[in-house]
Amino acid sequence: MRLATWNVNSLTVRLPQVLDWLAAQQASGSAIDVLALQELKLTDDKFPFDAFTAAGYEAVCFGQKTYNGVALLSRAPLNAVVRNIPGFEDEMARVIGATVNGIRVIGAYFPNGQEPGSDKFAYKMRWLQALRDWVRGELAVHAQLVLMGDYNITFDDLDVWDPVGLKDTIHCTQEERAHLSALIALGLSDAMRLFPQPEKNYSWWDYRNMAFRRKQGLRIDHILISDALRPRALACAVDTGPRRNERPSDHAPVVLDLRSGG
């Protein structure tokens, strides 16, 4: 079973690239079974259900105008769908969860936070606390759980192209990383770090300054898996292919391979 997450930065612009990527994966013999999308930047009435159905995917979405917006695509049925963090009042569409083949899958677009000390940073901290409290309960009910998406947080300096220059800046602060560690402490593992790391293993590159070509990126898109799923993890990698497209998203997809069965 293959699961992936991709911040597409406007599904309107990127839909052809998503369809091409899914088709290419399938043609190579390793189709994506579940794909979490972030930053749809469209309302639910504009979501391209038909295109995904034609590609063999069931979809659930949670969109909004202009900003945010998340979706899950799956080749198998999606059950018990949840939108945003229950009990946490939020005007932004950032979370969508569903159960697929007995696995609780949560796709999330974590707040950016803009700058330490800002109102948006304070919101990010509140949101992270609420997410953790909710995921703790989900784990108690669903031993097999995947939490994936655009976290907008780096784990450590290995995830940062210039750890000295970017020290304590957004995505790299102690406060954000403490929240990420606390999520891990619930009984989750960063799937990427279960395997040997390629050099400069990033998932996002600024559009400016030819950052992708210069390998100036951050690893901020993550797939966390519960302890019960850990023995099934076979591989986890960033696919930088779509970042080489014309008009690419600034993020590349991250893919997890799980051994089949339970």
Added chain:
DNA sequence: ATGCCTCAGCTCCTGAGA
């Protein structure tokens, strides 16, 4: 450089992203 791209939209500038 309070800059550099890219995207959406009450679109020819602004806000937000990261």
